[in-house]
Amino acid sequence: MGAESWAGIAPTIVSLFFLYPMVKDHIPFQLRNYVATLFHKVLSFFNPYAVITIQEYRAEYWQRDELYTAAQAYLSSACSSLACKLKAELSQDSDTPLVTIDNYEEVPDTFKGVKVWWYACMQSNKFYRLTFHKRHRNLIEGEYLKHILKQGRDVTLRRRQRRLFTNSPSSKWYGYRSSVWSHVAFEHPATFDTIAMDPEKKREIIDDLVTFREGKEYYKQIGKAWKRGYLLYGPPGTGKSTMIAAIANFMEYDVYDLELTAVKTNTELRKIFIETTGKSIIVIEDIDCSLDLTGKRKEKKKEKDDDEKESKKLPGMEEKEENSKLTLSGLLNFIDGLWSACGGERIVIFTTNHLEKLDPALIRRGRMDMHIELSYCTFEAFKVLAKNYLRVEKHDLFDTIQTLLGEVNMTPADVAEGLMLKKSRNKDAGACLENLIKVIEVAKEEAKRKAELEELAAKQKEEKSKEEAKQKEEKSNEEAKQKEEKSNEEAKIEEKELATTVDGIN
Numbered sequence: 001m002g003a004e005s006w007a008g009i010a011p012t013i014v015s016l017f018f019l020y021p022m023v024k025d026h027i028p029f030q031l032r033n034y035v036a037t038l039f040h041k042v043l044s045f046f047n048p049y050a051v052i053t054i055q056e057y058r059a060e061y062w063q064r065d066e067l068y069t070a071a072q073a074y075l076s077s078a079c080s081s082l083a084c085k086l087k088a089e090l091s092q093d094s095d096t097p098l099v100t101i102d103n104y105e106e107v108p109d110t111f112k113g114v115k116v117w118w119y120a121c122m123q124s125n126k127f128y129r130l131t132f133h134k135r136h137r138n139l140i141e142g143e144y145l146k147h148i149l150k151q152g153r154d155v156t157l158r159r160r161q162r163r164l165f166t167n168s169p170s171s172k173w174y175g176y177r178s179s180v181w182s183h184v185a186f187e188h189p190a191t192f193d194t195i196a197m198d199p200e201k202k203r204e205i206i207d208d209l210v211t212f213r214e215g216k217e218y219y220k221q222i223g224k225a226w227k228r229g230y231l232l233y234g235p236p237g238t239g240k241s242t243m244i245a246a247i248a249n250f251m252e253y254d255v256y257d258l259e260l261t262a263v264k265t266n267t268e269l270r271k272i273f274i275e276t277t278g279k280s281i282i283v284i285e286d287i288d289c290s291l292d293l294t295g296k297r298k299e300k301k302k303e304k305d306d307d308e309k310e311s312k313k314l315p316g317m318e319e320k321e322e323n324s325k326l327t328l329s330g331l332l333n334f335i336d337g338l339w340s341a342c343g344g345e346r347i348v349i350f351t352t353n354h355l356e357k358l359d360p361a362l363i364r365r366g367r368m369d370m371h372i373e374l375s376y377c378t379f380e381a382f383k384v385l386a387k388n389y390l391r392v393e394k395h396d397l398f399d400t401i402q403t404l405l406g407e408v409n410m411t412p413a414d415v416a417e418g419l420m421l422k423k424s425r426n427k428d429a430g431a432c433l434e435n436l437i438k439v440i441e442v443a444k445e446e447a448k449r450k451a452e453l454e455e456l457a458a459k460q461k462e463e464k465s466k467e468e469a470k471q472k473e474e475k476s477n478e479e480a481k482q483k484e485e486k487s488n489e490e491a492k493i494e495e496k497e498l499a500t501t502v503d504g505i506n
């Protein structure tokens with residue numbers, strides 16, 4: 001079409017544009033739809049721009065549309081600085097107000113060199129309208145909307161108040177306000193800076209976490225669920241729970257503290273698991289105490305069950321029995337079965353004071369990818385505590401403390417306690433370190449006394465068992481002697497009887 005023809009048509013189109021709303025009511029009802037469609041067709045033919053509307057609520061079930069939420073969060077972070085009219089709101093799961101563009105406001109955005117415009121309508125029917133040139137349709141509908149979704153979700157996750165969940169007993173799962181998990185705000189202050197442990201080990205853990213966080217594509221490529229398992233073990237007070245809090249803060253994850261003793265069956269465990277979200281840590285503390293989860297014991301019980309119920313078994317019954325209790329295989333399925341892949345970006349952490357008590361199947365590499373030992377306080381760990389508690393990195397008393405720590409097992413919890421002087425908050429570092437030295441010396445004395453007592457007890461036990469063995473031997477000798485005498489006696493009687501019988505026959 002030539003420029004002259006365009007010049008001829010343009011005024012007609014403009015007049016149509018203004019005329020249509022006026023004449024709309026005079027068009028017969030049957031024709032109205034047809035004319036409206038035609039009118040829009042003509043308009044869109046000459047309009048080089050396309051529009052996408054993102055409504056707050058989806059048509060079905062009145063559910064809030066995730067794309068709308070993501071767009072709102074995205075606009076708050078990426079474009080709100082360009083708007084003059086803003087609006088702030090506080091959502092339930094965050095303590096930071098969300099400031100985003102307000103009604104009738106339009107802001108531009110650029111993606112891969114393409115300019116788009118966002119327009120907000122915040123009236124009763126809220127929506128965002130995204131306008132872009134038709135020739136960028138594929139880019140906007142595909143990549144740009146995905147980019148909005150991802151960025152928006154990230155902003156929401158960063159802003160949200162992180163939560164600490166615990167599982168409710170199954171009796172509370174049904175009815176009004178029922179929930180599998182109940183939660184409080186997660187506000188533990190522990191960080192990797194405040195954790196006292198060997199710096200190299202700490203670095204290793206942090207590197208592992210970073211690799212995991214950035215490994216979405218890698219896990220996909222190798223065909224593995226995006227999850228990681230850590231086993232934390234060590235004596236009480238060495239920082240296992242503190243480490244979990246530090247990991248959660250570092251990763252900005254929620255924490256699901258799973259109380260296994262409240263879970264009755266494998267089916268319950270599966271339901272509990274399904275109700276967790278991604279970007280979370282699922283923790284089972286003191287796994288050795290939570291359940292009788294050793295394979296051997298399970299096998300023994302199964303054998304016994306087999307003997308008792310073999311004759312009574314019906315088809316499908318075996319399966320029912322398995323589901324009716326929580327088993328080791330149920331727990332393994334929870335860690336790395338098919339269900340474990342749902343949600344993604346998840347860390348499972350077990351803690352124990354007794355590594356040797358755990359079934360090897362539960363903690364083998366691949367299930368628990370990293371075994372982290374939290375040990376008694378070393379000098380390196382002490383230096384972290386001194387820095388955190390007293391703000392000192394060097395002191396004359398450090399050498400004495402280093403020697404003492406090499407002589408006695410002190411947990412970081414004990415050392416931390418020793419560094420805190422209860423009488424006054426204003427004591428200087430020297431006074432606190434002296435107090436710690438006193439505490440370590442007392443602990444050393446106690447440990448010495450305990451060792452002596454244990455040695456004495458071991459000696460007494462050994463003597464007792466020696467005495468018992470001696471008595472047992474004497475008793476068995478006596479019995480053997482008596483037995484021999486008895487059998488000699490019997491032999492004599494038999495001989496006598498035989499002689500009498502022979503005499504009788506003769």
Ligand SMILES: Nc1ncnc2c1ncn2[C@@H]1O[C@H](COP(=O)(O)OP(=O)(O)OP(=O)(O)O)[C@@H](O)[C@H]1O
Binds near residue numbers: 195
């Ligand atoms: N490695 C550590 N670094 C810093 N603080 C520590 C460390 N270990 C222990 N603490 C301090 O001691 C207290 C007890 O530690 P925590 O509860 O983490 O020990 P735990 O290993 O989980 O013990 P348990 O086996 O009894 O559960 C914490 O409040 C923390 O302040």
Ligand SMILES: [Mg+2]
Binds near residue numbers: 241
């Ligand atoms: Mg603990």
